[in-house]
Amino acid sequence: MMNQGKVDVLLGLQWGDEGKGKVVDVLTPRYDVIARFQGGPNAGHTLEFEGQKYVLRSIPSGIFQGGKVNIIGNGVVLAPDLFMEEAKALEASGHELRTRLHISKKAHLIMPTHRLLDAAYEAQKGKNKVGTTGKGIGPTYTDKVSRNGLRVGDILENFPEKYAAAKARHEAILKSLAFSVDSQEFTEVEKKWLEGVEYLRQFPIVDSEHEINCILRSGKSVLCEGAQGTMLDVDFGSYPFVTSSNTICAGACTGLGIGPNKIGDVYGIMKAYCTRVGAGPFPTELFDETGKKIRDLGHEYGAVTGRERRCGWIDLVALRYAIMVNGVTKLIMMKSDVLDGFDTIKACVAYKQHGQQIDYFPYNIEEGIEPVYEELSGWQTDMTKFTSEDEFPEAFKNYIRFLEQQLETPICIISIGPDRAQTIVRNGK
DSSP: OOOTTSEEEEEESSSSOSOHHHHHHHHGGGOSEEEEOSBOTTOOEEEEETTEEEEESSSOGGGGSTTOEEEEOTTBEEOHHHHHHHHHHHHHTTOOOTTTEEEETTSEEOOHHHHHHHHHHHHHHGGGOOOOOSSSHHHHHHHHHTTOOOBGGGGGSSHHHHHHHHHHHHHHHHHHTTOOOOHHHHHHHHHHHHHHHHHHTTSOEEOHHHHHHHHHHTTOOEEEEOOSOGGGOTTTSSTTSSOSSOOSTHHHHHHHTOOGGGEEEEEEEEESSEEEOSSSOOTTBOOSHHHHHHHHHTTOBOTTTOOBOEEEOEEHHHHHHHHHHHTOOEEEEEOGGGGTTOSEEEEEEEEEETTEEEOSOOSOOSSSEEEEEEEEEOOOOOOTTOOSGGGSOHHHHHHHHHHHHHHTSOEEEEEOSSBTTSEEEOTTO
C-alpha cells in the first residue's frame, strides 16, 4: 500500500523499456498525485486498456485515472512542440488535461537547435556514437549544467529576448562544427516549437517543489515516475552509453525537490528477460534465433523511435547492482508471458572477466565479459488469461522463487500481457 505523507518511487532497473507506464497506470488509484522526475520525450511509456493503445513521452502515466493531479517536475526536459502534439492527442481522445497537469517552472526547455546539436555531436563521434534518439536531450542537459539553459518559467517574462540569445549561442556552436542546416526545414520546426510554447502557457506552471511538499504535509501520497532505466543513469549506468539524467531513485529527490527522508517504497521494474536500444555493452545479448524469437513475441520495438530492441536473457548481476543503488524494496516483473513457450529459461548469475568469475557489476563491461548462466525449466503454459497467482504453473513459481532468492527482494506484481487487466498483484506482497 501507499505511504501517506511519503513519496513512493517507481523506476526501471534495466536499460529502459521495462513497462513503467503500464505499472504507473495500474498503481495510480492508490495515490493522490503522480509526478515525473527526469528524462524527456526520448522515453516512450506505452499503455493499453479498453481496446486503446497510448504512447506517453513527457506526460506522467497517471493522467488516465480521472481527477488525479499529475506533475512534470523540474528534473524533466520538455520540448514544447512534442508536448503539444502529445497533449492534443490525449485531449482528442477525451482526457481532460488543462487543470490536472501541472508543469514545473524549473523544468528545462528543449530547443529546436538542441536537436541540431544532438545530430552534430553524434556525427562527430563516428563509429563511437552513443545511439541517441536525436531528441536533443543531451545538449539540453548540457546547457542546464553549464548554466545556459532556458526553463519553462522563462516563457512567462521577456521570452523572445531569452530565446534569441540562446539560439544565437547554439548557431555559433553549429557553425564551429561545420554542421549544415536546412534553413527552410528549421524554420518550419521552429514555427511549430513556438506554437508549442504558446500552448504550454495554457497549463498551470507551478513551483513544483513547493506544491509537492505541501501535498506531503497534508498527508497525501505521491507516486514518482522515472523514465529510461538504471543502467542508463549518467553516473551509475554503462557510461558513456547512457542518458543525460539521473534515472535512479536519488533523481526523484533532485528532480522534484523532496528530501530523502520522504522516500517510502521503491518499486523496481524489470522484464523477465532483458532488452536494450541503441549502442553500448549488453552482456546477455542474444544474436541467434532465440533473441529474434524474444523480440518478435515481445514486440520489442521502441515506442518513440520504432527502433529494433536488442534482446537477451535476464542479467541478475546488473539487477543486483540496480537494486543496491536504488534501495529497491519491491520488484515488479513485466512480460513474463513472452517466455511462456520456451522449453528452457536462462538467467545470468555471474560474469567471467579476465579469467575470473565475479558476481558484482564492474567499472567496465564493454569488453571481456562472459555471462555465466543457470538454466531453469520453462513453464510452457499460456498465462495471458490468468487472474490469480494460484493459477501459475509450478515451473513459473520456481522461476519466481529463484529470482527472489538471487535478488533478495520480493516480487510483488507480475505482468502477463500488455493490457491493464493482465496484471497479477501477488498475495501478501
